[in-house]
Amino acid sequence: MQRPPKAGQAVLVATHRHQGAAVVVVTGELDIDNVDALEAALHDAGTQDTTPVVIDLSGVTFADSTTVNVILHGRSQLDSRLRLAAPSPFMERLIGVIGLDGAMPVYATVDEAVSATPSVTPGPHGSE
Template identity: 50%
Template sequence: MLPQPSGGRPIAGEGEPTVRRERGALVVTVTGHLDIDNIEPLSGTLRRAAEDGVAPVVIDLSAVTFADSATINVLLQAHHALGPALRLAAPSTVLARLFTLTGLDTVLPLYASVAQAIDAESPASPMADSGREG
């Protein structure tokens, strides 16, 4: 089931990840609403990356407009499966607030941009490197 905008029409492709290789990293980009109804494609992509031993895996979250507890669960499962290979990049304002409110910003490796996430030496260099204080 696709999410419905306020006009009631489904938004095609919302939540569907796009995947590309960039400088040795697998970059997974997701957009729009991420919720229980459409999180499985992202979950499957991250599961396959873990099974294939792909590293690092960068999730570009810059265009995510909503996320629910199913999204948080998928990200935590990916963190467990991929460990330091998982890097979350450019969280939208909505996600940055969600991560702060839930404390996930202290658990998941967050980076201000995809480039910073790809270039990171270690997952312990979170968004604080971009001047954000927490």
């Protein structure tokens, strides 16, 4: 399912199945004006079954704090089912700066995220 951007907003969110997981592919700039497309896609993917939900971040060129909030809310709802994959250079830097990689798993590729064994949610400093 694709959710086109609202008028004047540059983001595309599409969901497909890959090796049994729901993969949410995000392309473009995510901010307060259009992050609802990601939120809706995570909700839809998370309610379908109990398989992993992977956010493919390879096409994200910008994200603001509302995007981080949506990802963290998704993590609280889906727990270890939600995984981040293939972060773009921008997202890799953002994830590292805010410490998101200590709160949830981040994988180099979608395939790695799909095939990963669910992990225990890390503690506040990334330890289990």
